[in-house]
Amino acid sequence: MKKRIGFIGLGIMGRPMSSNLLKAGYELSVFDINKESVAALTAAGARGTTSPKEVAEHSEIIFTMLPNSQHVKEVIAGDNGILNGASKGSVIIDMSSISPVVSKELAAIAAAAGLHMLDAPVSGGEPKAIDGTLAIMVGGSAHIFESVQDVLQVLGKDVTLVGDNGCGATAKLANQIIVNLNIAAMSEALVFAAKAGIDIDKMYQAIRGGLAGSAVLDAKVPLILKRNFVAGGRIDINLKDMTNVMETAHDIGVPLPLSSQLLEIFHALKVDGKAADDHGGIVQYFEKLAGIEVKGE
Numbered sequence: 001m002k003k004r005i006g007f008i009g010l011g012i013m014g015r016p017m018s019s020n021l022l023k024a025g026y027e028l029s030v031f032d033i034n035k036e037s038v039a040a041l042t043a044a045g046a047r048g049t050t051s052p053k054e055v056a057e058h059s060e061i062i063f064t065m066l067p068n069s070q071h072v073k074e075v076i077a078g079d080n081g082i083l084n085g086a087s088k089g090s091v092i093i094d095m096s097s098i099s100p101v102v103s104k105e106l107a108a109i110a111a112a113a114g115l116h117m118l119d120a121p122v123s124g125g126e127p128k129a130i131d132g133t134l135a136i137m138v139g140g141s142a143h144i145f146e147s148v149q150d151v152l153q154v155l156g157k158d159v160t161l162v163g164d165n166g167c168g169a170t171a172k173l174a175n176q177i178i179v180n181l182n183i184a185a186m187s188e189a190l191v192f193a194a195k196a197g198i199d200i201d202k203m204y205q206a207i208r209g210g211l212a213g214s215a216v217l218d219a220k221v222p223l224i225l226k227r228n229f230v231a232g233g234r235i236d237i238n239l240k241d242m243t244n245v246m247e248t249a250h251d252i253g254v255p256l257p258l259s260s261q262l263l264e265i266f267h268a269l270k271v272d273g274k275a276a277d278d279h280g281g282i283v284q285y286f287e288k289l290a291g292i293e294v295k296g297e
């Protein structure tokens with residue numbers, strides 16, 4: 001028999017991930033404060049619930065995909081949380097991007113209650129959440145990872161156990177450094193080229209096959225040229241991730257000068273009303289400095 005699954009957090013990422021679990025034939029219970037998202041999943045065959053506790057009561061594996069550490073703490077350990085509804089031996093899989101320190105604390109709290117926990121943040125954004133090809137970085141026990149690997153592979157193409165609890169969260173922070181600094185470097189180059197007056201699309205075609213080419217370049221340049229900043233990965237969520245990066249780095253004694261500057265760029269974009277834009281919208285910071293807009297013909 002297929003495992004009974006719960007999913008808490010039906011936002012940009014969680015909703016399509018939940019849909020993929022339903023399509024794979026799993027019995028699914030869902031919760032979100034957004035009742036419209038719950039209704040949509042219920043119409044597709046999921047069980048709608050009124051609390052994380054109720055989700056846990058119907059599930060052997062409970063996924064969480066939430067905005068920040070405080071939300072994850074409340075959903076897991078709050079009065080109406082998972083710990084108050086889950087049976088002993090259940091597995092919590094937190095796919096949120098949160099602090100590794102908090103992730104380890106929650107794993108210890110779950111273990112004390114007789115539950116198992118994995119941190120399993122993802123990379124790939126909304127498109128890969130929709131098609132089930134996310135990269136999933138997992139921290140936790142190898143035995144527990146193996147017991148849920150079949151479910152994780154419904155959601156992701158590259159599913160990797162990185163190490164113990166907290167290691168998945170740490171890998172995600174490293175991922176966020178690379179992705180967001182890549183977008184920032186690309187944005188600087190695009191604004192430079194636009195101000196110089198060359199055809200940006202032709203420049204993109206000229207460089208994408210060389211060392212400057214990347215998945216980020218191919219994912220973001222076409223959208224920037226269309227001025228499409230609809231969020232697959234919101235600026236305010238990436239700001240939160242980079243804040244976690246800097247706090248963790250300072251705790252362990254790692255100076256990150258480029259990341260610290262990027263964090264200030266994110267804050268500037270938030271103040272400028274761009275918080276809900278996709279992080280490809282970093283280009284707008286550089287455009288404002290240079291007085292030029294990057295767009296296609």
